[in-house]
Amino acid sequence: MTKYELVTALAKKTGIPLRRAYIVVDTFFERLTRALMNGEKVQIRNFGNLEVRHYDGYTGRNPKTGQKVKVSPKRLPLFKAGLGLRNMLNKGQKTL
Template sequence: MNKSELIKTLSEETNIPIEEAAMVVNTFVDNMKEALADGDRVEIRGFGSFKVKDYGGYSGRNPKTGDMVVVQPKRLPFFRAGKELKEFLND
């Protein structure tokens, strides 16, 4: 399911216009992104939690050429599924 499908489903299941459903989904996603950018953890009970992990830089090799490359430090989002989601998927 992609974002537009989620908006359409929300609109159909709640009988609200597509524009309002889009506003709800966009507000939800934007607030999650802001919280993660601020270093906060986002938890949705029964679904899972999101957080940002910091990875340090390191020296690596280009697999095609074998040349040494420097990989810059980065911050990446990390999702951990909640217990209820895991149980739902494995039943």
């Protein structure tokens, strides 16, 4: 699903204009991103949890050359599917 498909589905289901649906979707993703950047955990009941996990730097190896390479510390997003989403996917339900 693309952002455009999400926006058009929202507009169709709610009857709001496409422009307003774009604002809603953009606001949702902006707020979600800001929360993650601030170190907050985002919990959407029956859908899943999003959080940022910090990984320390380490010395690794280049698989082609075997040469040691310094890998910088990083923060990566982590998504864990909620029970409702997992059940829906496994049972073939159409909605949460």
